[in-house]
Amino acid sequence: MMSRLFAIAALAWLAVPAAARDSDPPGSLYRFEAKLTSQDGAAHGLDVYRGHPVLVTMFYGSCQASCPLIIDTLRATERAVAPKVRARLRVLMISFDPARDTPAALGEIARTRHIDTARWTLAHAEPADVRTLAALLDVQYRQLPNGDFNHSTSIVLLSPAGETLASTHALGHADEALLKRLAQ
Amino acid sequence: MKSTALVLLMGAAVAATAPPAQRAGIPAATFATILPPAPGVATVHVDAFELDRTPVTNAAFAAFVRSTPAWRRDRVARVFADERYLAHWRDASTPAPGAERAPVTQVSWFAAQAYCEAQGARLPTWHEWELVAAAGPDTADARSDPDWLQTILSWYARPASDTLPDVGGAPNYYGVRDVHGLVWEWVLDAQSMMVSGDNREQGDPDALRFCGSGAVTMEQKENYAMLMRIATLSSMRASYTSKSMGFRCAVPRPVPR
Numbered sequence: 542m543m544s545r546l547f548a549i550a551a552l553a554w555l556a557v558p559a560a561a562r563d564s565d566p567p568g569s570l571y572r573f574e575a576k577l578t579s580q581d582g583a584a585h586g587l588d589v590y591r592g593h594p595v596l597v598t599m600f601y602g603s604c605q606a607s608c609p610l611i612i613d614t615l616r617a618t619e620r621a622v623a624p625k626v627r628a629r630l631r632v633l634m635i636s637f638d639p640a641r642d643t644p645a646a647l648g649e650i651a652r653t654r655h656i657d658t659a660r661w662t663l664a665h666a667e668p669a670d671v672r673t674l675a676a677l678l679d680v681q682y683r684q685l686p687n688g689d690f691n692h693s694t695s696i697v698l699l700s701p702a703g704e705t706l707a708s709t710h711a712l713g714h715a716d717e718a719l720l721k722r723l724a725q
Numbered sequence: 726m727k728s729t730a731l732v733l734l735m736g737a738a739v740a741a742t743a744p745p746a747q748r749a750g751i752p753a754a755t756f757a758t759i760l761p762p763a764p765g766v767a768t769v770h771v772d773a774f775e776l777d778r779t780p781v782t783n784a785a786f787a788a789f790v791r792s793t794p795a796w797r798r799d800r801v802a803r804v805f806a807d808e809r810y811l812a813h814w815r816d817a818s819t820p821a822p823g824a825e826r827a828p829v830t831q832v833s834w835f836a837a838q839a840y841c842e843a844q845g846a847r848l849p850t851w852h853e854w855e856l857v858a859a860a861g862p863d864t865a866d867a868r869s870d871p872d873w874l875q876t877i878l879s880w881y882a883r884p885a886s887d888t889l890p891d892v893g894g895a896p897n898y899y900g901v902r903d904v905h906g907l908v909w910e911w912v913l914d915a916q917s918m919m920v921s922g923d924n925r926e927q928g929d930p931d932a933l934r935f936c937g938s939g940a941v942t943m944e945q946k947e948n949y950a951m952l953m954r955i956a957t958l959s960s961m962r963a964s965y966t967s968k969s970m971g972f973r974c975a976v977p978r979p980v981p982r
Contacts, residue, residue, distance in 0.1 A: 567803035676963030683917035
């Protein structure tokens with residue numbers, strides 16, 4: 542079973558370079574073809590908001606501590622930019638807990654937190670993709686024996702082509718450097 | 726009758742000349758880890774697995790790059806490997822002359838993991854690697870042997886040389902070679918190494934960046950060799966490469982029915 546899982550993982554990975562979009566810049570995170578599923582069950586890649594500036598972060602839904610703060614921080618960042626920029630800006634929150642954060646569970650979070658899913662996506666990632674996504678987004682995480690996670694928080698601003706423009710580990714307030722980059 | 730004997734003889738000849746399996750079997754174990762899985766938990770359980778007996782060589786990685794050209798240094802996307810990726814090779818698919826049997830280095834975590842996945846394997850987790858690295862020549866856990874610790878430390882104190890020796894040092898208890906003394910090695914969960922050497926995070930505003938129970942505290946502070954491993958891994962990002970960072974692959978051992 543495990544070896545089959547890894548075989549699937551291998552296939553998934555091998556698909557990456559073969560399917561790499563050569564049109565994307567070499568530094569684009571969209572070079573990685575992740576398999577994501579959003580809170581409404583739609584399958585898509587990391588580039589679900591291709592063409593928009595997008596704030597990308599990782600989290601897990603059952604977190605009681607600083608994770609609600611991630612949503613507050615993203616909202617604070619949205620509020621801090623000019624309306625014209627805000628209209629273009631998108632938010633992608635990817636769970637690193639694929640076992641518990643099913644698309645249905647993510648849908649429930651979106652409802653209870655009143656998330657505007659026209660501009661925000663909560664995404665479930667294939668287990669084989671989670672580590673790579675975390676590596677690309679500079680998120681550190683580890684699962685504890687009780688099923689919870691230790692993790693660092695990182696909010697990454699991607700360009701319309703998926704390049705990292707700015708990132709922050711700050712929580713609780715909009716990051717100044719990131720806001721400056723968004724205003725450009 | 727005659728032919729049976731011949732077959733048996735041939736079988737014996739094959740067994741005598743066949744190289745040892747590429748991977749060593751590591752039995753399941755519970756051991757005291759330097760990186761506790763949670764605060765207040767000193768031991769960790771590792772399921773049985775198989776680990777490459779040596780680090781991956783330049784020759785083996787060259788074969789991978791030839792079959793998967795997206796990982797050539799002139800084709801790899803910069804997001805997966807920095808500009809020093811395989812920069813020491815003769816060309817994009819050929820190692821430096823004479824270095825075929827030396828461990829491949831200057832590979833990113835992404836590249837190392839892609840190599841292992843192409844072999845139906847993956848990188849070992851930190852705890853898997855740590856379990857094997859605790860073994861001495863004759864014992865599964867040599868960490869309380871001062872002579873053994875000193876031998877390892879003397880390697881870390883040696884200045885790095887530009888030319889790495891070939892793989893194939895003395896085997897440890899498990900028959901695994903070059904765990905110490907040759908290169909640093911990537912692990913699967915290198916991104917999980919949120920480490921605080923003390924409990925500074927308490928009351929620190931940066932503690933907010935950690936969700937859950939906060940960063941783990943390291944144990945066994947006298948085990949400098951392991952502490953250096955963790956410090957090195959935690960300083961690397963997944964696209965980084967280094968002249969002394971190589972890797973080997975692992976597979977979970979199938980559970981016997």
